[in-house]
Amino acid sequence: MRKIGDQIGSFLFVLPALAFFVTFSIYPLFKTFQLSFFQWDGMTKNMTFVGFQNYINAFRDFIWLKSLKNGVYLAILALIIMNSIAFILAVLVNLRIRCSKFYRVVFYIPPILSGIVVGFIWKWIYDPNYGILNGILDILHLSQFKRAWLSDIHTALISVSIASMWQGVGGSFILFLAGLQGIPEELYEASIVDGASFWQQFFYITIPLMSRTLMIVSILTILGAMQLLTIVIPLTNGGPGFETEVPALRIYKEAFSNYRFGYATALSVLLGIMLFIISIIQIKLRRTD
Amino acid sequence: MKVKLNRIFIHLFLISYAITCLFPLVWMISTSLKTTSEVYLNRNLIPKSLNFENYIKAWTEGNFSIYFTNSIIYTISIVVGIVIVSTLAAYAFAKLNFPFKNIIYYAFLMMMLIPIPGAFVPLYVLLVKLGIQNTRIGYILPMINSGLSVSIFILKEFFEQIPKELEESAVIDGCNKFQLYYKIMFPLALPAISTIVIFNALSAWNEYILAAVNFTDPNKMPVQQGLFIFQGQYFTRYELLMAATTIITLPIIILYLSMQRYIVKSISGAVKG
Numbered sequence: 078m079r080k081i082g083d084q085i086g087s088f089l090f091v092l093p094a095l096a097f098f099v100t101f102s103i104y105p106l107f108k109t110f111q112l113s114f115f116q117w118d119g120m121t122k123n124m125t126f127v128g129f130q131n132y133i134n135a136f137r138d139f140i141w142l143k144s145l146k147n148g149v150y151l152a153i154l155a156l157i158i159m160n161s162i163a164f165i166l167a168v169l170v171n172l173r174i175r176c177s178k179f180y181r182v183v184f185y186i187p188p189i190l191s192g193i194v195v196g197f198i199w200k201w202i203y204d205p206n207y208g209i210l211n212g213i214l215d216i217l218h219l220s221q222f223k224r225a226w227l228s229d230i231h232t233a234l235i236s237v238s239i240a241s242m243w244q245g246v247g248g249s250f251i252l253f254l255a256g257l258q259g260i261p262e263e264l265y266e267a268s269i270v271d272g273a274s275f276w277q278q279f280f281y282i283t284i285p286l287m288s289r290t291l292m293i294v295s296i297l298t299i300l301g302a303m304q305l306l307t308i309v310i311p312l313t314n315g316g317p318g319f320e321t322e323v324p325a326l327r328i329y330k331e332a333f334s335n336y337r338f339g340y341a342t343a344l345s346v347l348l349g350i351m352l353f354i355i356s357i358i359q360i361k362l363r364r365t366d
Numbered sequence: 367m368k369v370k371l372n373r374i375f376i377h378l379f380l381i382s383y384a385i386t387c388l389f390p391l392v393w394m395i396s397t398s399l400k401t402t403s404e405v406y407l408n409r410n411l412i413p414k415s416l417n418f419e420n421y422i423k424a425w426t427e428g429n430f431s432i433y434f435t436n437s438i439i440y441t442i443s444i445v446v447g448i449v450i451v452s453t454l455a456a457y458a459f460a461k462l463n464f465p466f467k468n469i470i471y472y473a474f475l476m477m478m479l480i481p482i483p484g485a486f487v488p489l490y491v492l493l494v495k496l497g498i499q500n501t502r503i504g505y506i507l508p509m510i511n512s513g514l515s516v517s518i519f520i521l522k523e524f525f526e527q528i529p530k531e532l533e534e535s536a537v538i539d540g541c542n543k544f545q546l547y548y549k550i551m552f553p554l555a556l557p558a559i560s561t562i563v564i565f566n567a568l569s570a571w572n573e574y575i576l577a578a579v580n581f582t583d584p585n586k587m588p589v590q591q592g593l594f595i596f597q598g599q600y601f602t603r604y605e606l607l608m609a610a611t612t613i614i615t616l617p618i619i620i621l622y623l624s625m626q627r628y629i630v631k632s633i634s635g636a637v638k639g
Contacts, residue, residue, distance in 0.1 A: 090458035093451045101511035105488035183384045191572030193590045194611045198390045211408035305572045326483035345484030352481045
């Protein structure tokens with residue numbers, strides 16, 4: 078009896094966390110699945126069961142497919158450009174140079190800012206009439222390249238991507254740096270004895286030993302890019318047209334602008350499944366430690 | 367690594383990237399210090415004279431005194447809530463025994479690793495159902511939840527490293543489980559708790575989506591939502607907007623610079639986790 082009372086006492090410690098978790102994580106998760114089979118405006122009591130109709134509609138929804146395509150585009154750019162910059166910065170900062178602490182601190186400033194603030198700052202940089210980007214092009218006598226960056230369909234998405242990569246480099250950088258610092262120094266010392274060059278060290282020690290970190294950072298980058306939302310709202314809010322529409326913004330608008338809660342949750346489930354598959358790889362990687 | 371690469375070129379590269387990081391912020395501050403006419407006539411980085419009027423206007427006309435107070439209330443409530451709930455749970459997961467302990471812990475862990483996109487839609491439905499949509503508590507409670515799993519994860523790892531002998535001697539001295547928690551475990555965990563405080567304070571201060579879903583009453587909105595009042599349909603008052611973004615960004619940059627040791631260390635730990 079005493080043991081049972083003891084265990085109940087112990088259980089009370091996790092009870093608050095569990096109550097939060099069930100109410101604000103588990104319930105919404107089930108609610109998402111449930112609502113995705115209904116047609117509902119989010120307010121009235123009229124809920125119509127429509128089976129898989131919301132899902133079927135999603136595959137024919139030009140705007141949704143466009144937003145997914147944009148999400149993939151943002152993810153690919155971030156994987157290639159953002160993570161390359163972050164990796165190079167991390168390798169250089171790890172070279173035992175002077176002021177390495179200064180660089181570490183500065184490179185991680187953009188990630189601590191809010192997406193809304195970063196979005197507004199870059200919107201102002203891109204401003205067609207008074208923005209500094211067009212101003213710099215004027216100074217450099219490159220006026221022919223001036224444009225309305227965010228409202229021109231040819232540059233809107235890449236401009237959003239650049240702003241979000243500017244914010245994201247620091248996060249990948251810190252993770253790469255942590256991975257590099259985990260490589261035992263003796264390996265490099267031994268390779269020097271064997272007469273290895275910088276590039277040989279890089280390709281035969283650094284890259285192989287960083288493969289797991291590279292994978293984890295890549296997955297986090299994909300997850301982040303596919304769920305990009307706040308930075309887009311002040312920048313373009315998905316425009317012009319649907320050029321910079323992203324999946325999470327689509328879900329937001331379907332629910333709170335179009336009042337199609339059933340459809341919005343069906344889109345959540347679809348995006349969730351895609352991200353879940355990617356996350357599984359991440360979880361497997363973390364286990365094999 | 368002893369490399370004979372030219373160190374000057376390395377520094378040039380790193381400094382130019384550091385400038386890339388800082389330039390948008392410098393441009394933000396520069397704009398906030400210009401007069402309205404100067405903003406639209408002069409693209410110089412350095413304003414003609416330091417003009418703090420935009421700050422006063424953003425603070426008073428832009429209602430930033432209200433948004434700022436709200437954000438402070440939310441950030442403190444959310445962080446305090448997370449610290450209490452997550453230390454209690456992490457202590458139990460690390461040191462106590464009860465049925466289904468591991469299953470519950472892995473459920474928390476899964477929530478940390480698996481993203482649920484668009485969770486704000488069912489959360490809105492829930493808040494309406496509970497009758498707390500457009501209330502402060504309706505914002506604070508789900509925000510506490512959103513910080514829990516990562517915090518519990520970090521704290522549990524920390525508690526597990528605390529030697530058993532400490533607990534045993536405290537039990538001999540007559541401590542019960544709860545006294546053990548708040549007299550011994552909580553004070554010992556302060557380094558880990560400060561990491562949790564910083565991270566959750568940053569994410570609470572920067573949060574936008576849940577606020578947008580929850581609040582319709584401008585008097586309850588946090589700073590991130592407040593920024594949108596400077597954005598007119600046809601015209602944006604950038605000098606006021608940049609003053610407002612400076613006001614809300616400076617506190618977190620100061621917090622970051624004073625606490626960056628904890629921040630960098632704990633992210634580094636996360637990748638190995």
